Amino acid sequence: MTAQAARSEELVTVIGLEVHVQLETDTKIFCGCSTDASDAEPNTRTCPVCLGLPGALPVLNEGAVEAAVKIGKAIDADIPEETAFHRKNYYYPDLPRNFQITQYDAPICQDGELTFSESGERRTVGIRRAHLEEDPGSLQHQGGSIDTAEYTLINYNRAGTPLMEIVTRPDFRGADEVRSFLAKLEEVLEYLGVFDSTRDGSLRVDANLSLVPGEEVGDDGDIDESALDAANRTEVKNITSHKGAEKALAYEETRQKNAVQRGREVEQETRHWDESRGITVSMRSKEEEKDYRYFREADLPPLQVADWKEQIDIPELPDARRERFRDEYDLSGEAASKLTSTKQVADFYEDLAGEFDPDLAATWVADNLLGELNYRDIEITDVESRLDEVHRLVELVAEDEITAKNARETVLRRMLDDGTDPDSVVEEEGLGKTGEGEVQQAVEAAVADNPDAVEDYYDGDDGAINFLVGQVMQETGGSADPGTVNELLRAELDD
Ligand code: ADP
Ligand code: ZN
Ligand code: MG
Numbered sequence: 001m002t003a004q005a006a007r008s009e010e011l012v013t014v015i016g017l018e019v020h021v022q023l024e025t026d027t028k029i030f031c032g033c034s035t036d037a038s039d040a041e042p043n044t045r046t047c048p049v050c051l052g053l054p055g056a057l058p059v060l061n062e063g064a065v066e067a068a069v070k071i072g073k074a075i076d077a078d079i080p081e082e083t084a085f086h087r088k089n090y091y092y093p094d095l096p097r098n099f100q101i102t103q104y105d106a107p108i109c110q111d112g113e114l115t116f117s118e119s120g121e122r123r124t125v126g127i128r129r130a131h132l133e134e135d136p137g138s139l140q141h142q143g144g145s146i147d148t149a150e151y152t153l154i155n156y157n158r159a160g161t162p163l164m165e166i167v168t169r170p171d172f173r174g175a176d177e178v179r180s181f182l183a184k185l186e187e188v189l190e191y192l193g194v195f196d197s198t199r200d201g202s203l204r205v206d207a208n209l210s211l212v213p214g215e216e217v218g219d220d221g222d223i224d225e226s227a228l229d230a231a232n233r234t235e236v237k238n239i240t241s242h243k244g245a246e247k248a249l250a251y252e253e254t255r256q257k258n259a260v261q262r263g264r265e266v267e268q269e270t271r272h273w274d275e276s277r278g279i280t281v282s283m284r285s286k287e288e289e290k291d292y293r294y295f296r297e298a299d300l301p302p303l304q305v306a307d308w309k310e311q312i313d314i315p316e317l318p319d320a321r322r323e324r325f326r327d328e329y330d331l332s333g334e335a336a337s338k339l340t341s342t343k344q345v346a347d348f349y350e351d352l353a354g355e356f357d358p359d360l361a362a363t364w365v366a367d368n369l370l371g372e373l374n375y376r377d378i379e380i381t382d383v384e385s386r387l388d389e390v391h392r393l394v395e396l397v398a399e400d401e402i403t404a405k406n407a408r409e410t411v412l413r414r415m416l417d418d419g420t421d422p423d424s425v426v427e428e429e430g431l432g433k434t435g436e437g438e439v440q441q442a443v444e445a446a447v448a449d450n451p452d453a454v455e456d457y458y459d460g461d462d463g464a465i466n467f468l469v470g471q472v473m474q475e476t477g478g479s480a481d482p483g484t485v486n487e488l489l490r491a492e493l494d495d
Contacts, residue, residue: 011211011260013253014223014231015178016170017245018206020163021189022135023067024196028160029134030058030101037157038200050134050160052097057299064162067194068108068132069305069312071164074188075127077112081306085132085297090287093154094136102133102165104294108305115319116184118177125181126169135161138201145274146238147281158201170208170228173221175249178207182242187318191343198381205239209252211260232268236280239273248273252280321346329358338366344380345370348387356398364394368408372416389415393422403481406431433479442475443488457493465489 028035031049048056072079086104109130115122137159141149166185172178186203189195196202210233216223236252239245256266270287271280316324318340325336325346339349345365352361369390373380383390393415397407411425426432446468447454456464465486472485 010214011257012214012217012223013173014170014210014212014228014233015172015175015249016208017166017168017172017178017181018208019166019168019182019185020135020204020206021166021185021195022199022202023064023162023164023194024199025061025063025067025162027061027063029061029064029132029162030160033160035161040157042153042155042157045157046159050096051156052095058101058297060300060303061162064132065108065303065305065308066312067162067192068130068164069308070192070194070314071130071166071189072109072112073309073312073314074192074317075109075112075114075130075166077109077127077130079109079305079309080106081304082106082302083108083305084302085300086294087297088133089293090291092136093152094139094159096137096156096159100134100136101297101300103131106302107131114181114185114188116180118180123177123180125171125177128167128169130164130166133163133165135159135163145276146272146283170210170223175246175253178249179242179246182245184318186242187342191317191321192314201240203240205245207236207239207245207249207252208233209236209249209256210234211253211256211266232266234266234268234280235270236273237270237283238275240275244273244275247278248280251278255280318346325349329353329362331358331362335362335366338370342380344384348380348390351387352391352394356394360398361394364390364397368412372412376416383416386415386419389421396422396426400433400481402426402431402433403479406479430477431479433481439472439476439480439485440488442472442480443485443492445475446471446489447492454493 022035023029025035027033028050031047033045033047033050034040035045037045049058069079071077083103084106085101087099088102088104089099091098107129110128112127112130113124114127115124117123135158137154137156140153140155142153143150168181172181182203182205186195186197190197210228210231212223212227212231216227218224234252234256236248239248252271259266267282267285269285270283272283273280322333322336322340325331325339326333329336331339338345339362340346349361349365352364369380373383380387390412393407393411396402396411397404402411406429407422410429410431411422414420414425414429415422420428450468450471453464453467457468468489469482469485472489473480473482
């Protein structure tokens, strides 16, 4: 191994994130335009405020502040008595005013943290700050990516959508951790009801990565502030998914390590994640804070948030709900984790557990439903309108109308594959459990038709009973309950 390669191996990967999440409000943060632009023609969800026309004044949307306070409480952040807005000045076509209204020295949340699981271990990452700001418009590069496009179209429908920018401490040590963190963050935001992960571009990540000499890492895993500042880092922009974040950072880690191995220095710069090519490309040298000429937004007075903090409550969050599921429904840690993986899953489980046996409900949601959804690569949100039917299916099992096996292997699968409702599948496939009289008849017939097996049974051959059960099952088309058949047979034979 060369000396350089050895040196690069002693480097520790350090990552910090700036996560932008769109807050799910009906209207934009400083005007009354709708935030729902999914079906709208470009540039039709706009007004003088979000187009930055001269003289148009911003009015703060209460809903955005409420969402920010909820997030602050969920990440255990300090929410100051007073918060304020600043102008961040830069010229870019997606920003019609040439400044973005954001927060600077008085963000609404400071010093929070988020705990998540990574490979079975609990990890906590510090959150330096989280602040409110407006989303810029969106650029649509035509005929290529950002560096190869022929021309670019612009759509201001997105301009003014409320954003929360969540800035973590550089506490991540690998790309895999980032992915788990983002999944947990989304889960918490969805529990709070402030975020819609199905909205296009609702989560966007700028990821900072540097390599720090191993000897700078303390025994507790912390790295000295001065060593963090000294390390040249790149900021990767344009990441829009958990998977994208993991891929972009793995790429960036390798690229930086290769540079060091070849004896080159990593340049401090902003890079762009090109999802389709799976690489990061250099965009510009990193801008510095002083470039932005921050100053107070005089059109918005400082906001007193102390009262909001008192009045706004947050719902039970995933970790607390998982613990409650373990206690209340006597579930294993693994089952409780699965059942609280998203709010919809947890709500559906509680709906079933309130009505049927909690263990039966757990099997149906955690194993059967999630298993079949996973197999089809879809989410519970994709079948939200059919959960009533799944509820009915569980009822059929709970009331012993059909066997668990038929319910799982035939009814549920057909429900998902061709959209048939459970009662129709049961009827079409003749899965209704055979009436007791009919089973009893089949039992008597099996005993009468199979004297050899009966004799073996009396001789103590336990296999004989299984054979007879099989005969009855065949006779009843598989719709009898094997346990019941077994009992009826023994009763008949031991009579
Ligand atoms: P700047 O003011 O230059 O934007 P900040 O201190 O605001 O820097 O941090 C921006 C982001 O960079 C944060 O997410 C932080 O965690 C991350 N960061 C800071 N130092 C490092 C580092 N050495 N390596 C990777 N990320 C870092
Ligand atoms: Zn507007
Ligand atoms: Mg910064």
